[in-house]
Amino acid sequence: MRLLPPSRKNLIIIKTINKGGKKGLLKLFDKSPFLKEKNMSNNGKKNKGALPLILPAFILYSAVVAYPLLNMLYTSFFEWNGVYTTPYVFAGLKNYASFFQDESVHIALKNIVIIMVTSVVGIVPIGLFLASVIQKKFFGLRFVRVSYFLPVIINKVSVGLMFTFILYPMKGPFAQIVKLFGGNEKVNVLGNMQLAIWAVAFVLIWCNVGLHMVLYSSAMAAIPDDLTESAKLDGASRRQIFFNITLPLIGNTIQISVVLILMNAFKIYDLVVALTGGGPGNSTEVLSTILFKNAFYYGKFGYANAIGVITVLISLLITVVINGVLRACRKD
Amino acid sequence: MNKIGKKISAGKIIFWTLAFLWLLTTIFPLYFTIISSLKDDNEIWESMIRFPEVWRFDNYVKANSVAGIIRATFNSLFLSVCSIGLMMVCVIPASYIIARKKIRGSSVLSMYFLAALMIPIHGALIPIVQMSNLVGGQNSMVYMIIIYSGLNFSMSSFLMSGYIQGIDSQIDEAASIDGCSLRGIVWKIIVPISKPGIATSCIVAFLSTYNELPLASVLLTKKEYQTISVALLAFKGDYQVNLSWIFASIVISMLPIVIFYILCQENVEKGMIAGAVKG
Numbered sequence: 097m098r099l100l101p102p103s104r105k106n107l108i109i110i111k112t113i114n115k116g117g118k119k120g121l122l123k124l125f126d127k128s129p130f131l132k133e134k135n136m137s138n139n140g141k142k143n144k145g146a147l148p149l150i151l152p153a154f155i156l157y158s159a160v161v162a163y164p165l166l167n168m169l170y171t172s173f174f175e176w177n178g179v180y181t182t183p184y185v186f187a188g189l190k191n192y193a194s195f196f197q198d199e200s201v202h203i204a205l206k207n208i209v210i211i212m213v214t215s216v217v218g219i220v221p222i223g224l225f226l227a228s229v230i231q232k233k234f235f236g237l238r239f240v241r242v243s244y245f246l247p248v249i250i251n252k253v254s255v256g257l258m259f260t261f262i263l264y265p266m267k268g269p270f271a272q273i274v275k276l277f278g279g280n281e282k283v284n285v286l287g288n289m290q291l292a293i294w295a296v297a298f299v300l301i302w303c304n305v306g307l308h309m310v311l312y313s314s315a316m317a318a319i320p321d322d323l324t325e326s327a328k329l330d331g332a333s334r335r336q337i338f339f340n341i342t343l344p345l346i347g348n349t350i351q352i353s354v355v356l357i358l359m360n361a362f363k364i365y366d367l368v369v370a371l372t373g374g375g376p377g378n379s380t381e382v383l384s385t386i387l388f389k390n391a392f393y394y395g396k397f398g399y400a401n402a403i404g405v406i407t408v409l410i411s412l413l414i415t416v417v418i419n420g421v422l423r424a425c426r427k428d
Numbered sequence: 429m430n431k432i433g434k435k436i437s438a439g440k441i442i443f444w445t446l447a448f449l450w451l452l453t454t455i456f457p458l459y460f461t462i463i464s465s466l467k468d469d470n471e472i473w474e475s476m477i478r479f480p481e482v483w484r485f486d487n488y489v490k491a492n493s494v495a496g497i498i499r500a501t502f503n504s505l506f507l508s509v510c511s512i513g514l515m516m517v518c519v520i521p522a523s524y525i526i527a528r529k530k531i532r533g534s535s536v537l538s539m540y541f542l543a544a545l546m547i548p549i550h551g552a553l554i555p556i557v558q559m560s561n562l563v564g565g566q567n568s569m570v571y572m573i574i575i576y577s578g579l580n581f582s583m584s585s586f587l588m589s590g591y592i593q594g595i596d597s598q599i600d601e602a603a604s605i606d607g608c609s610l611r612g613i614v615w616k617i618i619v620p621i622s623k624p625g626i627a628t629s630c631i632v633a634f635l636s637t638y639n640e641l642p643l644a645s646v647l648l649t650k651k652e653y654q655t656i657s658v659a660l661l662a663f664k665g666d667y668q669v670n671l672s673w674i675f676a677s678i679v680i681s682m683l684p685i686v687i688f689y690i691l692c693q694e695n696v697e698k699g700m701i702a703g704a705v706k707g
Contacts, residue, residue: 145610146530153522160578161544164555229447243454249685251639253660254678258457269460269476366641370664391554404551411547
């Protein structure tokens with residue numbers, strides 16, 4: 097930088113670089129006295145060193161997340177069998193067209209809607225209820241709390257295996273309970289075209305409730321005690337306190353949790369694979385299992401990528417719609 | 429007076445009954461798994477609910493020799509810890525910069541980082557597998573660590589920048605006036621204050637990494653690199669294996685994560701109390 101004499105013209109150049117936001121370049125100029133002054137007056141001191149702090153994150157994210165996504169978008173317009181030496185064959189929108197004609201896709205979409213709706217309907221109320229349980233102080237609180245949360249952290253494949261045996265016809269504990277209540281003990285939940293998807297949805301709720309319980313409970317704990325105390329003094333019942341004070345105050349958390357629930361339900365893969373593997377037939381197929389099968393069983397990589405792109409688009413759409421709806425609700 | 433007391437207790441009975449019912453729902457599958465892991469197969473088929481007559485701990489030894497479940501558990505732990513470490517080192521400073529808008533285009537960057545929050549992992553499954561062929565990432569732990577750290581990136585940066593926004597900016601402004609560099613502020617001030625936030629994002633990231641299935645099942649095909657999900661999934665539909673071995677494997681795979689949870693739960697609870705005090 098010694099090449100640049102501190103003339104008026106160069107100052108202007110430096111200023112424009114500064115305006116362009118390339119803070120890294122400015123570091124080189126830091127040592128020259130006339131610029132130091134400039135920096136101080138420009139509030140530049142505050143932001144010194146911000147770029148190196150954010151750069152590793154940017155590189156990691158771009159390489160591992162952004163690049164594969166763009167690559168997926170690109171490949172989705174080609175036909176490709178996954179073998180490295182074979183060339184990509186341009187297919188235009190053919191992959192997308194076959195997505196909408198694929199019968200298993202229709203089943204998958206229907207299943208995903210079932211899973212998402214039951215997840216929200218199940219997890220939010222149960223989560224709120226459990227959160228208010230663990231807010232209380234009683235003997236064995238820690239044990240109860242740990243038990244409520246345990247399903248969240250257990251590997252989904254082991255959960256799947258566990259419930260495969262719990263739902264086993266005749267001998268399984270679930271069949272025994274059904275028998276106890278006078279039902280048919282031969283009920284084969286996971287082998288039934290209609291029932292299997294509901295079993296998957298229930299197991300997903302069973303797995304995720306604990307997480308949302310902790311979310312709500314931490315939001316509840318952050319509510320200042322004097323608010324509830326003064327409400328109690330004014331003669332409000334527990335129920336009134338819950339619905340009029342607690343619930344509105346943790347509204348933000350619930351909004352976040354609903355988005356999380358929907359995303360989790362939409363992303364479901366492990367549970368389906370471990371419980372039913374998409375069967376019986378293709379009655380519990382979801383988008384992710386279809387994607388996986390098309391790529392690694394049938395070698396239709398282009399088509400699988402098209403499914404991937406559509407998955408991404410749908411999830412973006414869900415988030416936008418949910419956030420919009422919830423924002424509108426909160427304004428009312 | 430008496431009447432009011434009764435009314436409350438009626439509500440309470442329903443409340444606690446429901447709480448107990450859900451407790452049963454969560455506990456029973458675990459109980460069922462543990463007792464079944466100690467029976468032999470005839471006993472399991474006789475009754476899936478009854479307590480084992482003889483405790484057969486050799487099921488665990490068999491399970492390990494058949495499925496290599498301890499090795500798989502270790503692999504999963506190793507991958508999770510390394511990838512979370514790498515990720516947090518990147519995410520914490522970045523979230524601070526974004527939360528405090530220290531750089532031009534902070535909001536754009538924030539949207540860029542959060543974009544993948546809405547995107548299911550398996551969407552990008554195939555490109556990641558393709559990329560692994562390019563850089564020789566098949567059966568490579570290093571590649572998996574880098575990939576896993578990226579997969580949890582958005583969630584952690586979402587949690588962290590949310591948490592840092594909740595910290596009073598006067599604290600770090602005061603430090604900056606006293607001459608603390610940005611790097612110093614992040615590591616000496618923000619990190620200690622946001623421990624609960626860090627714990628939460630670590631837990632979330634740990635859960636998804638430890639339990640991750642689709643990528644591991646494609647990329648880690650060699651038995652010595654198998655993660656816990658892959659090893660367990662191998663049991664699915666394998667009728668040659670004794671049931672008790674499957675259950676024993678499930679229990680082994682659960683142990684480290686249950687211990688981890690009990691240790692870290694303390695951290696999370698402390699964080700909640702701290703948040704309550706501040707509020």
